[in-house]
Amino acid sequence: MSGARAEVADYLQRRFGRRFCVLTNRGTTALTAALRALDRPTGAAALFPAVLCSIPVFAARFAGWTPVFADVNLTDANFDPTDVARVLRECNGRVGAVVPVHMFGRMDDVERLEKMAAAAGAAVIEDLALSLGAERDGRPAGSVGTMACLSFVRKMIPLEMGGAVMTDDPELARRARDFIESLPPLRPGEGAETAAALRAFHALTGFVAAGDWRRRELLDGFEGEFRRLFLARTADADWDARTVVAEIEKLDDVLRARRARAEVYETALHHPGAVPLDRGGSALFAYPVRLKGWTAEDLLDFAAEQGYTFRRIAYPDIHPVFGPRRPMPNAATIEREIVGLPLDDDRPVSEFWGYAADFDKMLGAYESVAPHRTPPDTRGRLEMRMGGLS
Ligand SMILES: Cc1ncc(COP(=O)(O)O)c(C=O)c1O
Numbered sequence: 001m002s003g004a005r006a007e008v009a010d011y012l013q014r015r016f017g018r019r020f021c022v023l024t025n026r027g028t029t030a031l032t033a034a035l036r037a038l039d040r041p042t043g044a045a046a047l048f049p050a051v052l053c054s055i056p057v058f059a060a061r062f063a064g065w066t067p068v069f070a071d072v073n074l075t076d077a078n079f080d081p082t083d084v085a086r087v088l089r090e091c092n093g094r095v096g097a098v099v100p101v102h103m104f105g106r107m108d109d110v111e112r113l114e115k116m117a118a119a120a121g122a123a124v125i126e127d128l129a130l131s132l133g134a135e136r137d138g139r140p141a142g143s144v145g146t147m148a149c150l151s152f153v154r155k156m157i158p159l160e161m162g163g164a165v166m167t168d169d170p171e172l173a174r175r176a177r178d179f180i181e182s183l184p185p186l187r188p189g190e191g192a193e194t195a196a197a198l199r200a201f202h203a204l205t206g207f208v209a210a211g212d213w214r215r216r217e218l219l220d221g222f223e224g225e226f227r228r229l230f231l232a233r234t235a236d237a238d239w240d241a242r243t244v245v246a247e248i249e250k251l252d253d254v255l256r257a258r259r260a261r262a263e264v265y266e267t268a269l270h271h272p273g274a275v276p277l278d279r280g281g282s283a284l285f286a287y288p289v290r291l292k293g294w295t296a297e298d299l300l301d302f303a304a305e306q307g308y309t310f311r312r313i314a315y316p317d318i319h320p321v322f323g324p325r326r327p328m329p330n331a332a333t334i335e336r337e338i339v340g341l342p343l344d345d346d347r348p349v350s351e352f353w354g355y356a357a358d359f360d361k362m363l364g365a366y367e368s369v370a371p372h373r374t375p376p377d378t379r380g381r382l383e384m385r386m387g388g389l390s
Helices: 001-018 027-037 055-062 080-092 110-117 170-183 189-212 216-230 241-249 251-269 294-307 328-338 351-373
Strands: 020-024 047-048 066-070 096-099 121-129 147-151 163-167 275-276 285-291 338-341
Touching: 001 241, 001 351, 020 027, 020 170, 027 055, 027 096, 027 121, 027 147, 027 163, 027 170, 047 080, 055 066, 055 216, 066 080, 080 096, 080 110, 096 110, 110 121, 110 170, 163 170, 189 216, 189 338, 241 251, 251 275, 251 285, 275 351, 285 294, 285 328, 294 328, 294 351, 328 338, 338 351
Parallel strands: 047 066, 047 096, 096 121, 121 147
Antiparallel strands: 020 163, 147 163, 275 285, 285 338
């Protein structure tokens, strides 16, 4: 490797204190390569938290792994360690990878997960797509797991291409690189097709969920197309090192800006019905608030009836898409009760005061009517919600 790619890889190695960095066209490919590098027999299980975006789960399928799920906790919406222990026990050596996704930008307890995973013969792969810049106990997200996967595509980093696998293990790095090199080259101009495929997938997921997941096999047809659209190798010429490094360097400013907006919520949200989740060290992909006992979608419906539009950054309780249904009570609660309030750093802080005050007022108005409302049937409204202030 030489030129632009080497420059970006060197930069990331230094930034995260990692020995090896393999660049990819996007986060999905990074996760697929990381799993392939573990070199487990086909069908080995990759353990995900039950609430997440479905794309990383597709990565497991692309790699020939079987996704399995553990429930999340209600403190920060990351893995519930008790449920992780249960799944590791029940799978009896079949789990080869535990994949924390650092929900809403808050880093999971990777050191603890590493100990649990190691005792079960599994590795931890950190997925940093939503949490670049997060830290926990003085250690940055991406520096703790056996491998860490980055995405530069329209999440923490606003680029249209790019991702990486980082590790300290030369053999894992070599296998990840070999896998990436075996992929077809990146085809320029396929962005619109990929975006359309994602929209179609989310719409279809909603349809399948509305039918109580009975039509789940309808989703199978997407896998081949997603693989074709997502997994590609990049060349030096695809990379502009200066732009990528500049965007990653901007992250500190972005996090400062998000913190300023989170402080507005901390100051302006008073209603006891909304309890913020733990955000310690978070990269603040959103500001998560739990509406204890209320249904977030109903609150948003009520707000709309009053002429207000609030958007919710929410992740579906995705596990029924990919596996047998098992009760995941906390995941169901997170899907029902969590509102991820937006922290768009491209909107002035001043706008957040009005937004937060309106939201607080809405909670007060909703409180008196909530017991008399019939909670909506939210099945089928489960597609990922990404919303900004407007
Ligand atoms: C947690 C998480 N990991 C990985 C990905 C995939 O990253 P990319 O879009 O770069 O393929 C996503 C995409 O939304 C994600 O939310």
